[in-house]
Amino acid sequence: MAPVGFEDKVAFVWKVADKLRGTFKQHEYGAVMLPLLVLRRMDAVLAPTRDEVRAKAHEHPEGRPGREAILERAAGHRFYNTSRFTFSTLLSDDKNVAANLRDFVTRLSPAARRVIEAYELDARIERMDRAGLLYAVLADFADLDLRPSVVSNEAMGYIFEELLRKFSEMSNETAGEHYTPREVIRLMVDLLVSGPTAVELQENPVPVRTVYDPAAGTGGMLMTAMARIKELNDKAIVNVAGQELNDETWAIAQSDLMMQDIDPARMRNGNTLTKDAFATEKFDLCFSNPPYGVAWSAYAAAIRDEHERLGHNGRFGAGLPRISDGSLLFLQHMLSHMKPDGSRVGIVLSGSPLFSGQAGSGESEIRRWILENDWLEGIVALPDQMFYNTGISTYVWILTNDKAPEAAGLVRLVDARELGTKMRKSLGDKRKELTSAAIDDIVRLYLGALDESADDVRVKVMAREAFGFQRITVERPLRRRWEVTPEAVAAEPFTAHAGLIGQRFDTEQALLAAAPGLTTAHKKALAKACAIADPDAPVVIGRGGKVEPDPDLRDAENVPLPAGWFELDFEGRLKALEADAEHHLATEIHAYVPDAWIDHTKTKVGVEIPFTRQFYVFTPPRPVAEIATEIKNLETQIQTWTKDLGL
Known part of the structure; x- marks a missing residue:
């Protein structure tokens, strides 16, 4: 209060x-x-x-x-x-x-x-x-x-x-760089400290909690979290820590700590991603609204060095996202600060980290690592136009390394995009806000997501495997015939074989046998110049008697991960992937291309979270007759108006 x-x-x-x-x-x-x-x-x-x-x-x-x-x-x-x-x-x-x-x-x-x-x-x-x-x-x-x-x-x-x-x-034109709307902070804090966490805080006589923000801005998340915890238990001891890159913003955050007689050294100045000011500390609660869509190229060398040198012993072992957006670097950093016996993490991200990057990319590998460890508890989609310097859609990710048994292997999704209230006066790009009632509603939906009796179209609970897939490579046999054309033998040293013009060969070997005296490089060049794709031609057999794949007919498809895949050991995962891929080949592909096969050595596992797709509701188009009637009525109205106006 x-x-x-x-x-x-x-x-x-x-x-x-x-x-x-x-x-x-x-x-x-x-x-x-x-x-x-x-x-x-x-x-x-x-x-x-x-x-x-x-x-x-x-x-x-x-x-x-x-x-x-x-x-x-x-x-x-x-x-x-x-x-x-x-x-x-x-x-x-x-x-x-x-x-x-x-x-x-x-x-x-x-x-x-x-x-x-x-x-x-x-x-x-x-x-x-x-x-x-x-x-x-x-x-x-x-x-x-x-x-x-x-x-x-x-x-x-x-x-x-x-x-x-x-x-x-x-100063809303620049505030969004360092300032998170207070209602968003309150929502994040409530999502992290409500439910069982709140009960634990209230039942403990003198709970001690550590709270951390690696992109602290003006310190609002830390102060709001501290106030909320003390609301739940006024005997609570809350130790905060934060780091901020911008000098003036850091000064504001430090000032806030000083005003409350908190050691200002708990708010450090500097780049969190290149120099972690709290490298040896772990925290109960981690909050952040890091800069998203911001390139990290200016300090990429230090991050790549840590990734390659330390791997999972460092902060960025899971992978590196594209250079144009460092959001997932902050997320990995926060996860590295979880306590072994359980922490909760809340972070605001744009839509890009949900799905950017193909299978095997840095982003996909980071998401895969999170799901493999079963840290993703849930994601809440916020209304658009919530922030001062951007109107894009944003999402709150909630992660923990201490899931309740009933939540193991599950991810809850809450669609709160329609719960924003339009503001009477916009502040920069911020045109919507979350009322206290809306925040309470979102938290209620989130906490009750696992309740089997809950029935709300804004909530979905999905197995973590639902967000994974294997990217398979579908091959088809190479079918070629070879025909000598004037263009193929127009230059030296091929002119000596101009007498072959017009001749056709069923195999590459037959063509080269008819054109002796060529070097290895020239043989390859002639074969390439004379090759013609022909679906009726014989299959090309390569070294070792294996059928050669046709790169022009190569295709890739996504196959969902098998249920329970993340719980299998390495060998079990490989077998499950291959079995599902072969089943997909037999049931979905062979009916159209019976000679296709899968090259399992090229298979990659990918992870993406297509949030909006889960809540998409198809609205069928209106019947043609209804549209035609409407057009006819409009035409009649226009004719009447024209007549009345004497036109």
Whole structure:
């Protein structure tokens, strides 16, 4: 539950932001207001120990070993400030407000200063100062009472989150890169912590849960997950961890942690895919909305090296997706952070990872690896137009390495595409939202999917083998005759055999016997030039007495995987594939091409999840007579109108 009264603080800051109008563009407001809010909160929090910290700083000058730890202990917090200024006193000299504020920032503890510097606040201080706004804005913040006795850490988190949401929506043209709509986050969190997981949280006196987001953006998923877990059990201890590539977005996420007295070191800056900041840690819950449709070519070398060098001992052993989309790299990374005794993973992906890539490709192999381990619990299709910078269809994947026995080998699909509500005012590409009722409905459908009494067309439960297939290669015999044409012997050294023009041969050997004196290369060239496909010609027999396949008649077909295939051992899988393929050949192919056979050495197993196909409902076309009657009625109406108008 959100703390009472936090909306007043939000409204206050929102009103202050209005003073930036004309000097800053709307999408820049958050980059000014949020760091100032962080600074004001630190100012209020550090007030009781300010004098002691300054005294200790005088006793322990910069450069002395252990100085940071000493000053943190003196401050009683994870950060400190040795500046002689507060938000009130820096206003005492109205001619030097900018310099005073810079002193306030530069004398913060190193970690806190790095967070503020990541906002690139200095340049914005200069702009406000030149425009004559700085004093007025800081004076307003000085009046904002953010003392811990008035605003708890939890309330401060809500204030920060709400302002972040409002500023992100204001800058919706770019917000989608780092900001996930809160209703989508709530849905993901509810899907992961509802049902048996919620019961476990509620029954445990003091549950401890670790939550991780490898593409954390502004940290919204982590904070929402923490709040939801604490709603279920206010004694719960929630330890969060996240990593974010974008510097300013990372600063926002770190600020959010600092506002709630959470170690900001739990939010790391950097590229998750090339340098895992939490490589040795495992987590109970993993959430993410990674960038999709984004190429990973710029840092492909490090990823390929890990894939080839470490295999399944690394993060990307299952395979590498196409270079144009790294979504499935993030998914593999998250799965590598599951605890051996059970974790739950939720990730938002576009439609492409469901089916892109043919059998044997990196994408298909990643999906196959997931199904082989029976980690895919379910997928929920979201309405389109849910995100700020894209209107495409998106899907929430739920994975776990601790499936309930009744869910083993099964995957639940929930079609929530029609549950979106149109917004009164669009925000960029976001034109739909999920209401609380819709979220509850989706979670109900998901949790009840395995109930045999459930009967809802929006839900399907399928065996994991239903998403797999074997790609078989169907061969047909090569049938050729050889006829010497003028073109075949027009050049040297074939001109010596011009007397063969017009002659036909049933075998390649007979042709070459009639044209002696050629090198091996020239023999191949002549045979190729004279070969003519002929369905009535004899079958070509190659080396070892085997029938040669005709590459021009080669075909490929998909054959569904046998039931229970993933549970078989290696030999059993091979036998099952071959048996099913031969059955398909006998029942589906030989009726049309009786001389066809399957080359089992070329068979590949593929996995795709054609989600929309599972929920497609065929609507038959209207009867021709009905359409003809409608056309005739329209023609009659047109003739009547024409007559009435005197045309």
